[in-house]
Amino acid sequence: MSQERIFTPGPVELPERVREVLGRQIIHHRTEEFRHAFLEVRELFKKLLDEPSESFVFFASSGTGAMEATVLNFFREGEKVLVINGGKFGERWLKLAQHWGLKPIEYRVEWGKSADPERVRKLLKENPDCRGVLFQISETSTGVYHPALEIGRICREFDALCIADAITALGVYHIKPSEWGLDVLVGGSQKGFLLPPGLSTLWFSERAEKNLTDRAFYFSIRKELSKQKEGQTAWTPAISLILALRESLHMLLEEGMERVEKRHRAVSEGTIRAVEALGLRRFAENPALSVSAVSSERSEELRKELLKLGIRVAGGQD
Known part of the structure; x- marks a missing residue:
């Protein structure tokens, strides 16, 4: 597995x-x-x-x-x-x-x-x-x-x-x-x-x-x-x-959709702060709570390195 x-x-x-x-x-x-x-x-x-x-x-x-x-x-x-x-x-x-x-x-x-x-x-x-x-x-x-x-x-x-x-x-x-x-x-x-x-x-x-x-x-x-x-x-x-x-x-x-949305907002904002602290930048001016898109000229290399650590992320398709 x-x-x-x-x-x-x-x-x-x-x-x-x-x-x-x-x-x-x-x-x-x-x-x-x-x-x-x-x-x-x-x-x-x-x-x-x-x-x-x-x-x-x-x-x-x-x-x-x-x-x-x-x-x-x-x-x-x-x-x-x-x-x-x-x-x-x-x-x-x-x-x-x-x-x-x-x-x-x-x-x-x-x-x-x-x-x-x-x-x-x-x-x-x-x-x-x-x-x-x-x-x-x-x-x-x-x-x-x-x-x-x-x-x-x-x-x-x-x-x-x-x-x-x-x-x-x-x-x-x-x-x-x-x-x-x-x-x-x-x-x-x-x-x-x-x-x-x-x-x-x-x-x-x-x-x-x-x-x-x-x-x-x-x-x-x-x-x-x-x-x-x-x-x-x-x-x-x-x-x-x-x-x-x-x-x-x-x-x-059971959680309640208001709390679900607040949870996603907290995770989204925390993720954006973390990637910015690493020197990357968010792609979206007005980011959705469900998807955190990061802009990098070395995105393919970054994805491969993350995969070596057992973390799979996706590209933006183009």
Whole structure:
């Protein structure tokens, strides 16, 4: 067994309580035992977001699957969207929009910098037919936090759907999507949820639900939601990950999301102070709590040296 310590943005190290669940014999998904467990997961997820709505689904996919599901289910071919592209995952929104026939307006943000809400407002004013704004709350590749609350408010001003990739934000920030003005919130299992990869989450607002399409097959939100409300799924689910998610949600709620966010803030600020004391510098002007990005001309050499010490970190992809 590897003795490496994993400090990558994802996957993350698994807590003992989660590993214990994952080590159990698998159960069948068309059983009362699974149905009961899945319904409990749905109730816990609502508590995590402080949202009473049943408007969310889980997919057996990476977070990118839920991103693709968002583009397919809430937009139609030829519709215009604004994409905030400030890193590799902003670029992914752009590629998905282009692939599925949308007309993206690209707001290119310099890597390491946060989106300017006033620039978002200006672009929406110039494009009154824009149907949505797609962005990352936490851009994993650069460690940047984008001002989700301000972007959400601006989207409401212009009746544009606010689409947030929260893959490295859920389970870290105390996100309340309705209060923040968000319409779609995408998550993934291998980050703040403390699980292996393979499960994605997609919450959506009443406003977004009115825009549901039938363009998707496997990623059909309408089809999945009708099943998942009853504790089942349209297709074979990620059984073990759903059962482990029940445990990790219990852990997050036992601590309380306000305390979880404070803990991440303390660790993030301490990490930044430590790397600066070593003569390195943080890459992000407004760093996310979930990802600490460090800038160094010798980054590859640094990663190799850390790996010799049993510490695995990741690069920013480019």
